[in-house]
Structure formats: structure tokens, C-alpha cells
Amino acid sequence: MFGWAKASELHPVLKSAILHYEIETIHPFSDGNGRMGRLWQTLLLAKWNAIFAWIPMESVLYQNRPQYYQAIENASKANDSGVFIEFTLSAIYEIIAEQAKHQVKHEDKHQVELSDTQLAVLNALKNKTLSRKDIFAAIGMNGDSRSFKRHIEPLLDEGLIEMTVPDKPNSRMQKYRLAEAGKERVKE
Template identity: 80%
Template structure:
């Protein structure tokens, strides 16, 4: 690979080169469409420019490729850490509640009937309340939590989690 192709524009504008890099990587594997390469490289500007210079001096693009791969690895590791920090450990009962709410909003009584469990206040605090706090379900009438018309439904986050869990079951 010609080293000039790493930074092909004489004016030093690497944005187009980084855009092409992102597009080619995304075409190869869609995960790269979600990795903000421009931001990753911007945050590591001194190392980015040093990698370009080192590759140019050595007439070998390996230095630049290693820098890029290392940057990609770092951002994936950071995203995984962020995801792990926000992961919610759910009990079997809570998973059953999510599954029950997949098709339509249900009242507290209907949820507990569907999972065949007593719906007393302790059960609610143990199984439903953590799902509300985690943002996996929400009230249909949030301004009146004790309304007899109150129902619970999946949030977008709860629906996403439910779909992911469904794939593995």
C-alpha cells in the first residue's frame, strides 16, 4: 500500500480520507457504521498525526494501520464498559413480566395473573418497581400512579431488551 494513500490530500484535509475509511469499514462489517471514527481520531490527534508521519518516514502503512486498529479496539472496549455499567440483572419473574408486556399494556392485576403470582405490594416492589426504575417499563398514566386505570407498558429500552432476550431463548 502506498503511504500517500493514507492521507491523500495535499492540503492536509484528512476528513475525506477518514470518511472513506469509515465507509469502507462499514461496508465490510456494519458495526463500524456505529463507531464514530472521526471522533475517535480527533480525540487522539497527536498520535494520529504521529502515526501518519511515522508511516510516511518508513514508507510503510503498517504503523498507521496499527494505530487505527488500536483506536477502534479502545472505542469498542469503552462502549462495552459503558454497556456493562448500565446492564440490569433481571430475575426470572422480571423477565416474565417483560415477556407479558410485549404485546400490550396491562394492569398490575393482569400482569401478576399472567405470570401466575400473587400481586401484593411486596411482590410489586420486588418485581415491578425495579423495572420502572431501570426504565424498562413505564406507567400509562404517570401523573396518577395509583389510578384504577393504571397500566404498564414496555419502554423502547424494555422492548429492545425483550427482543434481544427472545433471540437467545
């Protein structure tokens, strides 16, 4: 079985599900066959894509225990691993979709609220590289250090704008431009 898995050119998701199912079917140990199947499935998947090191099949299948056992039983009755493979694909899809939703929610939650002045700064830098003085002139504000700390520094900290001379923040040649995240924010 492991020789087959090593030589097989099947997609790793399919191969991992088949290997898991076969360990369950062969039942080589008096105890722990399910854990061994899930372990090998996780190892094959993690070797294919590192995300599965963080989403182990043990956890995925634990969330779907009744369906997991039913899929094993149905596949055994049919003498066909297809039922189990379909269940595995469905469970993997659901967990990835859930992770993607969580990621989007996480990104949205951490997106900084910008003041009108900060939005004006981003718009002033839309297609230009400007000095500190030029930025404040473009938005019609006094460019003292308090205004800089209140309006420009948060944009730098959030990676929305960047310095043209980052190694020398106080250089008289310093200018500012939109970073990629700032370009995306301006599009919104």
C-alpha cells in the same frame, strides 16, 4: 498548505493525516512541530466527528510512538505521505475498535440480572399493555405494594418497562408496557 486543506474535498481523515505529515515535513517551527501536527489533525477530525474531541490524536499516537516515528521516517525517505496515512488510518481504526469493545463490555457489565419473576413480567407484557393488577394475575402473584417494589419498580428504573400515563404514576388508568430496552431483553 492551510489554503489547500480548507479547499480540499478529500475525506477529513485523509486530509488530517496529510496536513499532520506536511507540518512534520515542512518543519516551520524550531520546536513543537509534532505537537502542532497532532493538534491540527485532532481539530480536523473533531470538526468532522465529535468523538475525536474525546480521542485526541496526541493520545492515539502516544500509544504508538515507535510506529509513529517510523512511519514519519519511512514516508520522508520515500518522499510519499502514503506510508504515514496508512499508519494513521491503522491507529485510528485500532482506537475506535478498542473504544467499541470497551462500550460493549461496559453495556454488558451494567445489564441488570433479572429474577424469574421479573422475566415473567416482561413476558406477560410482550405484546400487551397491562394494569398492575393484570400483571400480577398473569404471573400468578399477589400484587401488594412490597411485590410491586421488588419486581416492577426495578424494571421501571432500568427502563425495561414504562407507564402509559407517566405524568400520573398513581392514576387508576395506569398501565404498563415494554419499553424498547425491554423488547430487546425479551428477544434474548
